Amino acid sequence: MNNEAFDAKKFDLLTEELRYVITDMVCCAGSGHLGGALSLVETFITLYYRVMNVDPSNPKWANRDRLVMSKGHGAPVWYAALAYKGYFPKDWLPTLNADGTKLPSHADERTVPGIDATTGSLGQGLSVACGMALAAKLDKQNHTVFCIIGDGETNEGQNWEAAMFAAHKNLDNLVAITDYNKLQIDGFTDDILGLEPLVEKWQSFGWEVFEMDGHNRDDLYEKLTAAKNVTGKPAMIIAHTIKGKGCSEIENTIGSHNIKVPDEAAREKYLSAMSNADIELPY
Amino acid sequence: MAELHEMEMRAVYAQTLNELMETNPAVMCLEADLGRASGTVPKVSDAHPDNFVECGVAEANMICVGAGLALEGKIPFCASFSCFASRRVYDQITISVAYANNNVKIVGTAPGITQGPNGGTHMCFQDLAIMRAMPNMHVYSPCDVYELRAMLRQMASSDQPAYMQLVRPKLPKIFDDNATFTPGKAVVLREGSDVTLVSTGFMTKFARDVADELSANGVGVDLLHCPSVKPLDIEALVASAKKTGAVVTVENQNIVGGLGSAVCEALGENYPVPIQRLGINDQFGEVATEGYLFDKHCFGPKHITEACQAILKRKA
Numbered sequence: 001m002n003n004e005a006f007d008a009k010k011f012d013l014l015t016e017e018l019r020y021v022i023t024d025m026v027c028c029a030g031s032g033h034l035g036g037a038l039s040l041v042e043t044f045i046t047l048y049y050r051v052m053n054v055d056p057s058n059p060k061w062a063n064r065d066r067l068v069m070s071k072g073h074g075a076p077v078w079y080a081a082l083a084y085k086g087y088f089p090k091d092w093l094p095t096l097n098a099d100g101t102k103l104p105s106h107a108d109e110r111t112v113p114g115i116d117a118t119t120g121s122l123g124q125g126l127s128v129a130c131g132m133a134l135a136a137k138l139d140k141q142n143h144t145v146f147c148i149i150g151d152g153e154t155n156e157g158q159n160w161e162a163a164m165f166a167a168h169k170n171l172d173n174l175v176a177i178t179d180y181n182k183l184q185i186d187g188f189t190d191d192i193l194g195l196e197p198l199v200e201k202w203q204s205f206g207w208e209v210f211e212m213d214g215h216n217r218d219d220l221y222e223k224l225t226a227a228k229n230v231t232g233k234p235a236m237i238i239a240h241t242i243k244g245k246g247c248s249e250i251e252n253t254i255g256s257h258n259i260k261v262p263d264e265a266a267r268e269k270y271l272s273a274m275s276n277a278d279i280e281l282p283y
Numbered sequence: 284m285a286e287l288h289e290m291e292m293r294a295v296y297a298q299t300l301n302e303l304m305e306t307n308p309a310v311m312c313l314e315a316d317l318g319r320a321s322g323t324v325p326k327v328s329d330a331h332p333d334n335f336v337e338c339g340v341a342e343a344n345m346i347c348v349g350a351g352l353a354l355e356g357k358i359p360f361c362a363s364f365s366c367f368a369s370r371r372v373y374d375q376i377t378i379s380v381a382y383a384n385n386n387v388k389i390v391g392t393a394p395g396i397t398q399g400p401n402g403g404t405h406m407c408f409q410d411l412a413i414m415r416a417m418p419n420m421h422v423y424s425p426c427d428v429y430e431l432r433a434m435l436r437q438m439a440s441s442d443q444p445a446y447m448q449l450v451r452p453k454l455p456k457i458f459d460d461n462a463t464f465t466p467g468k469a470v471v472l473r474e475g476s477d478v479t480l481v482s483t484g485f486m487t488k489f490a491r492d493v494a495d496e497l498s499a500n501g502v503g504v505d506l507l508h509c510p511s512v513k514p515l516d517i518e519a520l521v522a523s524a525k526k527t528g529a530v531v532t533v534e535n536q537n538i539v540g541g542l543g544s545a546v547c548e549a550l551g552e553n554y555p556v557p558i559q560r561l562g563i564n565d566q567f568g569e570v571a572t573e574g575y576l577f578d579k580h581c582f583g584p585k586h587i588t589e590a591c592q593a594i595l596k597r598k599a
Contacts, residue, residue, distance in 0.1 A: 117354055128348070135357055
């Protein structure tokens, strides 16, 4: 599957395979941030296979579209997508969090080909993406900088500093996506620190705002393409998603943020709970 | 045109950034609504509008925008009062600059008591300490305009994340057009064999005057100026301590964690000798003049002189 020839059936199969692989990676590590990785599977496949202009054989290609995942703990889905795109061998994937690994729990530009910025401390990535988008403007480059932030992460005030900055600088080469899975570590976002009205917040900060079903491939493609084409201001896509999507054991549960896999029984519990558990691991 | 040493430090900061931008368009100047205090508004903002980024009162965003610019090959200098450029954005610098290894230069203006009229809320006595405790971060403090210019040139030519203190007003001339700056290298400003006096940044001018006076009165002072607080020139420190057998440090900072602590760590492990640290003794600041604060915290010229004389009696 590539940008030119989209095949819905292949997309759906890849979605299921990545979900299974990501869950296995976390199981191999013994623990990990599974819920917020599974909520982004369709987003990453759409970005890397249909929307972003990238060259896996040349990860630092100057004209590539950039991606910053400010919710750096979602890294397993990014690592899996990059490996499937050919940035690095798939047999790296089960080394997530292992001693000496190149794939640490939070997204790391220093060790992982294809990662455009190191993140992990919430609230900083949107500002970093602003800097990258500003540099592209100054250098008269035409690529787009994508940035994924978490809904819980949106509690951090720095996001709103970046929101003002991006609009003030007319960074229309910046497309942000909020992974709105409605859950954060301590509970549901509505109960912890309510974000609503989220669409109006971003609109009032001067952004063009879209909403989409973050698990619907057609909606994803339509909104990501539309957001990329916005001119004169930055774009925010509020992606309605389900935390832990595809793993019935944790789907939409408070405990899905970081799961513990202490033994083989736990591993079996999570892997057998996948929407498609009949997947052959690629490593 | 005025001689360099007739200019304010901040004017030389702005002028040097402008010069660097002429030869390297990747050099950027970022401000968080204190550009007029740093000297870059309107000097840099008018001369190089494309290299100047006004971020508003949003220091956290400024540091991380700098990180994003650095990822794209720019060389951003992000300035604010030292209290906001260090402690307020410590996590942003730690993760998005030092940990991520992004080539961002951070400039903390009006360090320590030079923040005088703004008082205790704005006086930062711990930036040397906290920035020094951060892996992959260099920490510098120039003592005059010539060294400042050399330092900025070196910083712009390096991909090393660094934090630099910048005193804003005029400082007396110590170096000249031939000034150089090398990270990790101290400068011996006067040689003597009785006591080692170690200083950095704003305090070096006072240390020099004290060293001159003491030397004229028969106490030989080995004056070591450390523009690079991290990495510290341990070799030069040990050589001087071996020669004199006693060390006094003075800094415009809390003595907990700053230059004095760094010297104690280095000599404690390599060549222990009696050491006296001068600076702020673990207290907050207040609105006051330089003389008042020197007297209150006992680290002005008079106290430096007394400490150098007193430590002679502690020598083995």
